[in-house]
Amino acid sequence: MSAAPPGTIVRECVEGYLYSAPPLRLWIFRRTAARGGGWTPITGKVEPTDADYRAALVREVREETGLSVSGRIVPLDWQVPFDAPNGEGTWRLHAFAVETPRGWTPTLSAEHDASELVTPEVAVGRLFYPDNREAVQRVVERLVPLLPPGSTRAPQVFREVGPELFAAIRADRPRRLALQVPAGLVRNAHDLAAEIRTATGVEVFLAGRACFGACDGPLPDEVPGADAAVVLGHAPIPNMVPTVPSYFVEMRHPGGDPVRLAEIVRAAGLPRRLGIVASIQHLDLVEPLQRALAAVGLEARVGSGDRRLAYASQALGCNYTGAESIREAVDAFLFLGTGQFHPIGLAYATDRPVHALDPLRATLEPPIDRGALVRRRQLLVASLRDATRWGILVSTFAGQNRTATALALQNRARRRGWEAEILTFSRIDPRDLEGRAFDAYVNTACPRIALDDSALYPKPLLTPPEFLMALGELPLEPYRFDTYH
Ligand code: SF4
Structure with a gap:
């Protein structure tokens, strides 16, 4: 028999993320040392005797945990090809979330030597394979609409480092906090760490790696022992599960004179129909600027982004879906913020002239040459x-x-x-x-x-x-x- 051509799927597999709710918790299983010792969900091959993927999943769950599945099985629409462990071609995983009864505990098979019921954050921090960690994000996203309100912990969001943040930290009583700041704030980061420590009585370690977004918060091994993180300068990403419970401090900036900015836009002769997108620090300026632009005869719209954006007029360098949603209704975009990265991304994503408007310096840039x-x-x-x-x-x-x-x-x-x-x-x-x-x-x-x-x-x-x-x-x-x- 000849070997299958490269990339041909020669075997289908299933993967089960066993969960309990409310509150939402995931079962993770540790493979024995002989099998690598990593934490994983339940996985197994689809056998010729299995009627379909679900049947294979139900059988694997029973064999590896003793559970006869009677609850919900939620497909994650998650198919992942990977190199077969025996080196023979490519296998493909089909992933599902599987409900377990409250109070149930697994009976481990010879494949595993430990199991734990953990929060999604801990699962993301602990699972061995990167695609398993990625899948947990999808598990949460798929399950949240199906579960009672409050089943998952909503991200905690604050405008600034101040009494509200301190009160939330004192109420949660973490043992150790990781404080992570973007590159633009590193200069005073040690002062902020001291302020949080003094106000809350909680030990604070400063994460040495600056963050670019909410996407790259501290990893468990970067701040050992931290059971929570304060992430400065970013809004949470709604469909992302951080590796530890996180307090997002957006550092909103109150500056910018909307009337003056609207006059600058009018004087530059921009088209009448404008879309507005803003970096997180300048979101508070969007509505006043819309009103000021209307007063000088310009129409400024705000779109509505997808599940990766926390706010309608927000932009991330990896997601401009808010702007894309109004692309057909506008003739140019204004980006409120600083730097070139977001305006360039906006131009790539929307195929419309993009003008960067710096609210603090009151400068308007010529359009990006897309x-x-x-x-x-x-x-x-x-x-x-x-x-x-x-x-x-x-x-x-x-x-x-x-x-x-x-x-x-x-x-x-x-x-x-x-x-x-x-x-x-x-x-x-x-x-x-x-x-x-x-x-x-x-x-x-x-x-x-x-x-x-x-x-x-x-x-x-x-x-x-x-x-x-x-x-x-x-x-x-x-x-x-x-x-x-
Ligand atoms: S552009 Fe997206 S992926 Fe990049 S740092 Fe920002 S949020 Fe993260």
């Missing part, structure tokens, strides 16, 4: 169509982890006869890619890495949609921005 940006990316893609050795970059940060996407891309590359290896990191550092024999990389982590920082890297970097263009599975035009949902 055509030039897109042509540069398309030329890069075209130059890599003959590249055959690819590294696929995955970040294990809770809000950047796209292991399933990476595995799917690897599978597609192999079907094409290309080599493709997955490289995992927490923070991706260009120095870690030096000296590797790849022709190019695909970046599944923050889009900033491929679109903004690529000059720092030793080899070209594509986004996942660009990689599909290189494979010939997507056309170069229209150009597709890399969006996280």
Whole structure:
């Protein structure tokens, strides 16, 4: 019998995330040392005697935990191809959430030597495989609408470091707090740590790694023993489960004169129909600016984003769905904030003129030249169509982890006869890619890495949609921005 062509699925498997609710808790299982010793959900192969995936799942759960499933089985619509452990081709996982009765405890099979019922945050911090951690996000997302209100802990959000934050921390009584700040706030971070420590009596460790977003909060091994985190400068990402319960302090900025800003926009002769998108610090300015723009005869709209955005007019560098929702109704966008990263992403994502309006300096930038940006990316893609050795970059940060996407891309590359290896990191550092024999990389982590920082890297970097263009599975035009949902 000849071996299956690369990328061909030769075996189907199932994966069960056993849960109990309310409150929502997940069962995780530790494999025996002989099987690697990592924490996992229930997994197993689909046998020829199984009628379908559900039947295989029910059988595996019974064999590995003793449970006769009688509760809900929720498909996660999560299919993950992976290299077979025996080296024979590609296997594929189909994942489900499986309800367990309250008070039930597993009877372990010979495959596991321990089990624990844990919060989703602990599961994300503890599960061994990155795709398992990613799947927990989907478990929570699928289950929350089905469960009674209050089954999961809503993220705690504060405008500033102050009495409300201190009261919440005192009420929760964490043993140790990790304080993480973005690069722009590191200068005073030690003062903030001291302030929180004094006001709450809780031990505070300063996470040494600055964060770029809510997506890359502290990992359990970065601040050992921390059972909660304070993350400054970001709003929570609603469909992301952080690795520890987190207090998000948005650091909203009260500045910016809406009347003066509206006059600047009017004087610049921008189109009458405008969309507004803002960074988190300037969200409070959106409504006053809309009114001021209306007073000078301009119509300013705010869209409504998807499950990754906490606020309607918010933008993330990886998600402009709020702006995309009003794209057809506007002729240009205003971005309230500083820097070029978000306006450029907005231009990529919406194909509309984008003007950056800095509320504090009261400056309005000329529109981003999207055509030039897109042509540069398309030329890069075209130059890599003959590249055959690819590294696929995955970040294990809770809000950047796209292991399933990476595995799917690897599978597609192999079907094409290309080599493709997955490289995992927490923070991706260009120095870690030096000296590797790849022709190019695909970046599944923050889009900033491929679109903004690529000059720092030793080899070209594509986004996942660009990689599909290189494979010939997507056309170069229209150009597709890399969006996280
Ligand atoms: S993935 Fe990048 S753009 Fe998206 S929230 Fe994280 S840091 Fe921001």
